[in-house]
Amino acid sequence: MSVLNIHQILKCLPHRYPLLLVDRVLEMEPHQRIRALKNVSINEPFFVGHFPHRPVMPGVLTLEALAQASALLAFVSAGSSVEPDSVVYFVGIDGARFKRPVEPGDQLILDATIDRVKAGIYKFKTRASVDGETAVEAELMCTLRKVG
Secondary structure (H helix, E strand, O other), X not given: OOOEOHHHHHHHOOOOOOOOOOOEEEEEEOOOEEEEEEEOOOOOHHXXXXXXXXXXXXXXXXXXXXXXXXXXXXXXXXXXXXXXXXXXXXXXXXXXXXXXXXXXXXXXXXXXXXXXXXXXXXXXXXXXXXXXXXXXXEEEEEEEEEOO
């Protein structure tokens, strides 16, 4: 079981502030599953406009956090076959459901399991939760591609 800190995450993902949405990997079994963490702070730039009277993390950013956790699992699972200038592209989403708002102070737990890998496309079942309560769930698809 693997754990990744922020320095290791930055080596895998091209995202940077303000769009890096994974703070730590709590558990990971390559080729199977990942559990990651996003600490949601009132200092996030999107809270200025979403919404000033009642700050709520945009659902699409919760989906992006799930996609980033899934990308980390894909990178680690692909191992040495990943080119140094590769990125994971988000290629599809199915069945997204938003069950509860994510607010400042929440710890967002990001779970993803690999459903299948076919022709270089990874399909994940994902769930974001706060205090054990589902906030968002969706099936996500991504692919590893060399850039440049």
